Amino acid sequence: MSDAILHAVNVRKSYILGKVVLKVLKGxxxxxxxxxxxxxxxxxxxxxSTLLHILGALDLPDEGTVVFENQDVFKVPNxxxxxxxxxxxxxxxQFYHLLPELNVxxxxxxxGMVGTSFLGWFSEGRRRRRYAAELLDRLGxxxxxxxxxxxxxxxxxxxxxxxxxxxxxxxxxLADEPTGNLDAATGKxxxxxxxxxxxxxxxxxxxxxxxxxxxxxxxIVHLADGRVTNRKA
Amino acid sequence: xxxxxxxQPRSELIDSMYKFFLCLRYLRKRRIAFFAxxxxxxCVAMVLIVFSxxxxxxxxxxxxxRGMLGDLVVENQSSLQGFYFYQEFIxxxxxxxxxxxxxxxxxxxxxxxxxxxxPDSQITKPAQxxxxxxxxxxxxxxxxxxxxxxxxxxxxxxxxxxxxxxxAPTAEGVYVLPPDIEAAWQKWWASATPQERAKAPIDKRWxxxxxxxxxxxxxxxxxxxxRPGPMWYGSELPGIILGTDMCATRDxxxxxxxxxxxxxxxxxxxxxxxxxxxxxxxxxxxxxxFRFADDCRTGVYDIDSMAxxxxxxxxxxxxxxxxxxxxxxxxxxxxxxxxxxxQVQIKLKPGADVLAVRNAIRARWDAFSGPRLALVKNPNLMxxxxxxxxxxxxxxxxxxxxxxxxxxxxxxxxISFVAVLLIGCVFYMIVQQKTRDIGIIKSVGATSLGVAxxxxxxxxxxxxxxGAVGTVIGVLFVHYINxxxxxxxxxxPKAEVWNPQVYIFERIPNEVNPWHAAFIYMVAIVVSMLGSxxxxxxxxxxxxxxxxxYE
Numbered sequence: 001m002s003d004a005i006l007h008a009v010n011v012r013k014s015y016i017l018g019k020v021v022l023k024v025l026k027g028x029x030x031x032x033x034x035x036x037x038x039x040x041x042x043x044x045x046x047x048x049s050t051l052l053h054i055l056g057a058l059d060l061p062d063e064g065t066v067v068f069e070n071q072d073v074f075k076v077p078n079x080x081x082x083x084x085x086x087x088x089x090x091x092x093x094q095f096y097h098l099l100p101e102l103n104v105x106x107x108x109x110x111x112g113m114v115g116t117s118f119l120g121w122f123s124e125g126r127r128r129r130r131y132a133a134e135l136l137d138r139l140g141x142x143x144x145x146x147x148x149x150x151x152x153x154x155x156x157x158x159x160x161x162x163x164x165x166x167x168x169x170x171x172x173x174l175a176d177e178p179t180g181n182l183d184a185a186t187g188k189x190x191x192x193x194x195x196x197x198x199x200x201x202x203x204x205x206x207x208x209x210x211x212x213x214x215x216x217x218x219x220i221v222h223l224a225d226g227r228v229t230n231r232k233a
Numbered sequence: 234x235x236x237x238x239x240x241q242p243r244s245e246l247i248d249s250m251y252k253f254f255l256c257l258r259y260l261r262k263r264r265i266a267f268f269a270x271x272x273x274x275x276c277v278a279m280v281l282i283v284f285s286x287x288x289x290x291x292x293x294x295x296x297x298x299r300g301m302l303g304d305l306v307v308e309n310q311s312s313l314q315g316f317y318f319y320q321e322f323i324x325x326x327x328x329x330x331x332x333x334x335x336x337x338x339x340x341x342x343x344x345x346x347x348x349x350x351x352p353d354s355q356i357t358k359p360a361q362x363x364x365x366x367x368x369x370x371x372x373x374x375x376x377x378x379x380x381x382x383x384x385x386x387x388x389x390x391x392x393x394x395x396x397x398x399x400x401a402p403t404a405e406g407v408y409v410l411p412p413d414i415e416a417a418w419q420k421w422w423a424s425a426t427p428q429e430r431a432k433a434p435i436d437k438r439w440x441x442x443x444x445x446x447x448x449x450x451x452x453x454x455x456x457x458x459x460r461p462g463p464m465w466y467g468s469e470l471p472g473i474i475l476g477t478d479m480c481a482t483r484d485x486x487x488x489x490x491x492x493x494x495x496x497x498x499x500x501x502x503x504x505x506x507x508x509x510x511x512x513x514x515x516x517x518x519x520x521x522x523f524r525f526a527d528d529c530r531t532g533v534y535d536i537d538s539m540a541x542x543x544x545x546x547x548x549x550x551x552x553x554x555x556x557x558x559x560x561x562x563x564x565x566x567x568x569x570x571x572x573x574x575x576q577v578q579i580k581l582k583p584g585a586d587v588l589a590v591r592n593a594i595r596a597r598w599d600a601f602s603g604p605r606l607a608l609v610k611n612p613n614l615m616x617x618x619x620x621x622x623x624x625x626x627x628x629x630x631x632x633x634x635x636x637x638x639x640x641x642x643x644x645x646x647x648i649s650f651v652a653v654l655l656i657g658c659v660f661y662m663i664v665q666q667k668t669r670d671i672g673i674i675k676s677v678g679a680t681s682l683g684v685a686x687x688x689x690x691x692x693x694x695x696x697x698x699x700g701a702v703g704t705v706i707g708v709l710f711v712h713y714i715n716x717x718x719x720x721x722x723x724x725x726p727k728a729e730v731w732n733p734q735v736y737i738f739e740r741i742p743n744e745v746n747p748w749h750a751a752f753i754y755m756v757a758i759v760v761s762m763l764g765s766x767x768x769x770x771x772x773x774x775x776x777x778x779x780x781x782x783y784e
Contacts, residue, residue, distance in 0.1 A: 053778050058777055058778055059778045082679065085677065091677070095781075097669070097673045097781055099670050101258050101259070110251060110673075110677055113249065114250075114678050114679045114683070118249070118253055120250070
């Protein structure tokens, strides 16, 4: 626990669906070690995506705390939390979620632009651009930086999403079913990318329902019925 | 813990780069935004055109109003009889150490109504007859600028008794004007620019190749003269200056065709009114014959189609408004009728404070008139005297146009709110379509305020682009507004929107005040931003987890 970079304690979350209160997380505690590749596994509806969102400060828990580098993520002002998402966390989604109007490079640069002022961009833009291009090159997209998302394959789009997640050099990469929308071969390729990143020291938390995918991680946490279990769901 | 992205600690990134980037990108890539840009563009052009034309119209009205009056008037507004002691008052004002130094010139004027008849053509017209001292009057207001013959033959127009200037052929058969008239023409010709010379309305139907119209000297006059040639002939009659529309017709292009010759006889019939406001039964209407000396155009059709100007003293005498001493046969007492004038026009020296001088003159009049009330037959004529600035005098006229200007601008401003609604709708649709994208932007750390900022910047960008195009269109349209009307008239004569007889001025004002344009442009930007507020608010409330849940 001493080297935990991200630490969730007794996180509870429920949604209201019509008249039914749906308890998605019923007190989840979890620690992510620095440099770890953690997989959160569970069946559909087990609350694993919600947990990931809460870990990444994208969603708010009803109860419980999330501590990132010794600060309670949900006790800081909104602006600070937005800043955490911008700088310290990187998200990769199942459906890539790229902006269709922007090309590959621009999509990758987006978090950088969010964190930089208009004037700051004049001084920093070039450096950020170079880093983003490097990142895309490493991910095998060096030739595609001027293409728009709709001109790319699924695997390529997911690699752009990974580049975008990494562009601000986050401490934690949060991936929500990153291979869920890809065929087996492409999924394997994306998984390879994540593994390589992890080997270089990137902390990764990945959500998946697929045991084969989860097997790529150092450690697997099973989630069932809103709780962490030791058994496979 | 010092990754590259963390190098600039900032709590609120209101000015983040992505806002500018995304709003410009949306402006280019979302075609629907063009509707908003077009709406702003048209509204800005519309308001600018309307405001500029109305403002120009108002400015022209004000200039003309001032040009007709001088700076201040002293008059008895409520009666046709005029008021007493005008000359004494003028003299006193000029001698006053406080007021005198500010006065450039002051002159009395008589206004009355009458009938003008041209004996040659036996045409009769109603007229507003003014008695003026031409030498003073031309210094007080812009009257001289509107004189036709005086412009081309400087120094030849007078209201004094005069004969008919007649042209006659030389030995070579070329018709020439009397030597003094010809010399005046040459003087103008020498001082005129080439453009002015080219624009001089020389009527080619007349044989002497000069501006205006002159009778040929009759044969019997030529025969009787010991020096036959062009000359002044006929009996001496006092001069009269007529409003241009009294003695000329205007063609479609706005040029005047004059149908009276210089020196032609003009009969004026007037109705004298006594001091007590009675028509004089004993004499009935009075009549006098004048010679047409010149025509004058103030540019106000209502005036130019009615005006006749004759010499002040002559009119005063005709109307029995002059100073008279007589003995009442019944009582044997000496009776004095003090001279009367309708108005005194005062021109102040440049830089004088019009209101301060007006107040001083008001005070002066009170002190001046008080002791004299007992001397006159009808003291009411003295009590009713007011001192007004040119603006106050023409208030009803100017204010009407002023009100019209603001009313029209407000109306068009209200119409322009359609643009705000359109921007609101367009942006709302964009936010609706872009909910997922907003979620993405938030997921990478954009604040709610920042996302709202994208759309407010977007609104501002729509305002900047639409306003700029609209301003250019508006300025060009106003600049060429007369040509636009000419084009419309060419397509269909009924399309003439600016009838000079209705609107006083023959051309539509075509100047844009750059400050007005800048102001309207700024308002367009602000209004466009306001139009984007609802959408921006909606965008700020997007919950990223919800927006990103599904593809």
